[in-house]
Every structure is written in C-alpha cells, then in structure tokens.
Amino acid sequence: MTIVTTPRRAQRAEQAGPPPARRRFRRQTRRAWLGIAYASPTAVMVALFFLTPLVLVGWMSLHRWPLLAPPTLNAPDNFTTIGDNELVRSATWFTIKYTVIITVLLFAVSLGLALLVQHRRRGVGFFRTAFFLPMAVGFASASLLFLGLLSDEIGPVSDLLRGIGLIDGYVSWTSGSANSALGSAVVLVLWRFAGFNMLILLTGLQAIPPEIYEAARVDGASRWQTFRSITLPLLRPTIALVLTLMVTGSLLAFDQFWILTRGGPDNSTTSLVMVIYREAFIRLDLGSAAAISVVLLVVLVVFNVIQLGVLRRRSN
Amino acid sequence: MNRSRIGYSVTGGALAILFLFPLLWSGWASVRTGSGFGLENYDRLFTSDNGVRPQHVLNSLVVSVLTVGGTLFVATLGGYAFGRFKFPGRDVLFLVTLAILMVPYATILIALYVLLGWIGLEDSLVGLSLVLVMFQLPFSIFMMRNSFEAVPRELEESAQMDGCASVGTLVRIMLPAVKPGLITVGLFAFLTSWSEFFAPLILLNSTDKFTTTLAVVNMRTASHGSIDYAALEAGVVFMAVPCLILFAFMQRSYVRGFTSGAIKG
Secondary structure, three states: OOOOOOHHHHHHHHHHOOOHHHHHHHHHHHHHHHHHHHHHHHHHHHHHHHHHHHHHHHHHOOEEOEOOOOOEEOOOHHHHOOOOOHHHHHHHHHHHHHHHHHHHHHHHHHHHHHHHOOOOOOOHHHHHHHHHHHHHOOHHHHHHHHHHHOOOOOOHHHHHHHHOOOOOOOOOOOOOOHHHHHHHHHHHHHHHHHHHHHHHHHHHHHOOOHHHHHHHHHOOOOHHHHHHHHHHHHHHHHHHHHHHHHHHHHHOOOHHHHHHHOOOOOOOOOOHHHHHHHHHHOOOEHHHHHHHHHHHHHHHHHHHHHHHHHHHHHHO | OHHHHHHHHHHHHHHHHHHHHHHHHHHHHHHEOOOOEOOHHHHHHHHOOOOOOHHHHHHHHHHHHHHHHHHHHHHHHHHHHHHHOOOOOHHHHHHHHHHOOOOOHHHOHHHHHHHHHHOOOOOOHHHHHHHHHHHHHHHHHHHHHHHHHHOOHHHHHHHHHOOOOHHHHHHHHHHHHOHHHHHHHHHHHHHHHHHOOHHHHHHOOOHHHOOHHHHHHHHHHOOOOOOOHHHHHHHHHHHHHHHHHHHHHHHHHHHHHHHHHHHHO
C-alpha cells in the first residue's frame, strides 16, 4: 500500500486507524512513556536521597564545614589530618580486628546451624524459627537486652558463672576490660545475626541437587569428603554473598558499641562509624566526618566490586 | 542412625534454648520487681525523667506508617515499570537503585543530614521517613520487579483488551496477583523503620521528635550514674512485642521473600 497524501486519503486512513506497523510503534512509545511515568518516583527518590548525598559527601570532604557556620574550601586538609587523628587510627585497627573476629565466628556458627537444620526432620521447623527469631528484635533493642543480660545488677550470666565457680566477685562484662567489652559485642552479634545468615546459607544448601549426594554415597564417600568436595564448592556463591554481608556489616558497626560498651573502656571499642559520629556531632566538624566517610565508602565499594567480580567468575 | 538422630535432637535443642533464652529472660526481667512480679518497671519506663513519652510512641508509628506507605507506593510503581515495561534508561536506573546496597548508609547519612536541612526537612519525621524509604528501595524494588515478572502476561493483556486503562489494570488485576510480594516488602519496611536507631539518631535533634527506640536508648546513654536495667528491659519488650507478633503471623511469606531477595540481590 502506498501512502498518497491527498487530504481525502489521509482523512480516510485516519478513520481506519494507522497501519499495523505504525500502530505497534505508537503503542510501544506509549508503553515506554507509561514505564517512565511509573519509574519516576523511584528515579526521584534515588536521585534526591542517594546520588545527591553521594556527591555531597565528597564535596563536603573538601571543605571546612562547621555544623553551624558557612563552609570554606580547605582541600585536602580533611584527608591529610585523618592520619594524625589518634582516635581514627585506633578505631581503624579496632574495626578491622572486630571485622575479622566476627566474620570468622559468625560464618562458622551460621554454617553449623544451616547444616544442622538443612534436612526435613522432626523439630526442624522449631529449630529454624528459634535461631531466626532474634532477627525480629531490632538491633538497638537487642543491644539493650544484652546490656541487662550481661550486667551484674540484674543479669543472670555473672550469677551463673559464679555459681559454677568460673569467676568470683564482681565482673563488668561490657566495660570491665577491652577484651570482655569486645567479647560482649561479639556474643550479641552472633545471637542476633546467626539465624539470618543461616537462612541464606540454607537456601544455598537446598539448591544443591540431592542426586549429587546420592552419587557420592554410592561411591562410598565419607561425610567429610562429601562436605569438602561437594557441599563447599557448590555453596561457594552463597558463601561469598554471606561473607560480603558480614564484612560490610562489621566495618560499619555502630549500634552494638554505642549502646553496649559506649566505645569503652578508654575508647578501646570505638568503631570507625562512631568516630564519624563524634567528628560530626560532638566536634561539630562535618568536613572531617565526610572525609572519613569517603575513605570508608571507597574501601567498601572497592571491596564489593572485587567480591562481585570473584562471585561472577566462579559462577561462570 | 539412631545415635545421629539423638545427637541432632540434643544439639538442636540445646542451641534452641540458648537462642531463645535472652528473649525469655528479658520478658521475665521486665516484670520482675523487688518483691515479686508486677508492672513497676514499665511504669518507670514511661514516667521517669528521661523515659518514653506517648509522643515518642506516636512518632514511631508516624515514621513506620510513612515508611511502609512510601515504600509500597514507590516500589509497586517501580517494580511494575522495571518488570513490565521497556523504556530508555531502565536498566541504568535499576542498577543504580541496587547500588544503594553497595554504599552502606552510615557513610552518606552526614550528607543526608545537611541535604534535609537545605530542603527544610531538618529534624523532621517526614525527612527521616523519606530516607528510610530510600534505604528500603533496593530490596523492595527487586522484590516487586520479580513479583510482577512472575504474573502471566495474558492476565494483563486480557484486561487491556477489555478496555481497562493502565492504572486500572495495575490496581484491579496486577496488585492482587503480587500480594505476597507486597506483604513481604511492607513487613520488612515496618520492622526496619520501627526499630531503626542510627538514622533517627543522626536526623532527629529535639527530644519531642524522638522515636521510641531513640528514647529507650537515651535512657541508657543519658544516665550518668546508675542505669535502670529493669526499665530498659521493659523498653526492649515494648519495642519487640509488635515485631514478634507480626513476625509470628507472617513468618512464612517474610522468610520466603527475604531469602529470594537476598539470594538474587
């Protein structure tokens, strides 16, 4: 069909509707506009509350930015002074130490729990729920819960240990010594997050086809051999995901130390995010807080990108 | 065989007791008083000088309702757009939304604090809720996109043949089909906003704007002398009970959505 642009033909064509190809094109354009309309709230939220602060935190890190006065450019002072800040140095070491401890212990406990409850057996639903239930309590609430639980005033832990003769006298778990304060936070985090990580590992375990285990059993493989050469390799992407979540979460630790140990004794459990808070709202130096944030942010993004790369290569 | 089953039951049982013990203990400690049992600790929680006020509970409810409503609104429309439409910039926007997960929010909250001040939302429950909605987006958008993608195309097309307008199709045909996703997203948004601590700590300044979590933690951090542990445990129980009730009712869909989102995200 040739399109003749006499007025009459055009009029008739319009009455009959446009030819199919153009109609499809129009419909696609209409759908594209609809899609844009539906996606616009997301776009606005992401642009305003994610991309803007991302740029802003970088901009702030280049300025002397007091909480209550206009900012002035001072790049790169905020970054060069980070290294001189004694608290930043000790907090960095502490945060790294804490991250290593948590990642190792939390992973071991979570995987142990996941292996324990991976098969449909009697009581398995109850066990899973019991391990996961702490996740329903907010982390700040959980920190307060453990503050009481570990306190000498109303907590049963000290009484119990005294009863079986492991300790004597007054013990202040959350503020007595650097090690016991760290230990308190570690126990709290294990309790609160093991079930969550167990659940992720469980979905990974259940994605492994049972025929592979069957084949291994026919071949006479021992339990340990099966675990090492079947479970672990096939679980690798899930393990990578869980480890990423643990490392990221630990590097950003705040609630547990803010509430449970107050960063003490003697700043020994002050994490990096606590230092950011202190720079911003106690020393009222937002520029310095932004500079530390930028460094932490870059480290985390680099870490996550590497992790994602490893994950993708392995799953290919 | 038998020995391994006994080993499983004993280990599982012992661990379950260990995990449940802190929860049960806090419930018990919150009602224990000097002479026996009573609600004195709750009384002190709500009446002591720096205790929890009805205003704080109201603030928490406002923030939760705004966050849940906002998250459902943005994530439903966004999930529908990402799952069912082709438009320029779609994949970029989707990836940038997921990238929120890669940039943990403790590092941008200082900037958000300044930004909210610029747009007149300093020390405001609305500002806090908007930030919480943004942090919910990666999980929620992902979840809703998957839910919409799983709905059979014929369902939508037949509705359009019948002359249903696009918004009508979404509300009448699509929403009922993605209900499990909506429940998971809404529940997750509630649990996060109800118990979130760090964002309110940074973004809210005045005591009468405090959420319940902030007020309870404040009882601990503002006390220079002795800490009223029993009242704190009452606060813990008060905060946890709504979450535990909701969790009990919706455990199945919550856990399912949670894991599918976590795995693929």
